[in-house]
Amino acid sequence: xxxxxxxxxxxxxxxxxxxxxxxxxxxxxxxxxxxxxxxxxxxxxxxxxxxxxxxxxxxxxxxxxxxxxxxxxx
Numbered sequence: 001x002x003x004x005x006x007x008x009x010x011x012x013x014x015x016x017x018x019x020x021x022x023x024x025x026x027x028x029x030x031x032x033x034x035x036x037x038x039x040x041x042x043x044x045x046x047x048x049x050x051x052x053x054x055x056x057x058x059x060x061x062x063x064x065x066x067x068x069x070x071x072x073x074x
Contacts (some may be wrong), residue, residue, distance in 0.1 A: 002021075002025045004019065004021060004022050004025070005022060007026065010022060010026070011044075015047055015048065015050075015051040016051065016054075018048075018051065020055070023048055023051060023052050023055075024052075024058060026044075026048055027045070027048050027049065027052060027058075030044065030045040030048065031045070
């Protein structure tokens with residue numbers, strides 16, 4: 001379950017200030033709805049993807065005792 005700021009608050013926040021968990025959650029959510037998004041929704045998703053790429057992507061290269069290889073947004 002996602003616990004964090006909702007899209008209303010995030011829409012007024014620059015993407016550079018979003019937490020990684022927020023980017024992951026909304027990227028996953030919007031990715032599932034891509035065929036149904038209007039132009040504004042597609043632009044939001046595109047901006048989220050650009051911010052993820054700017055930060056170096058989502059994949060963790062190795063796990064340790066406190067983190068797995070997947071980023072969790074729970």
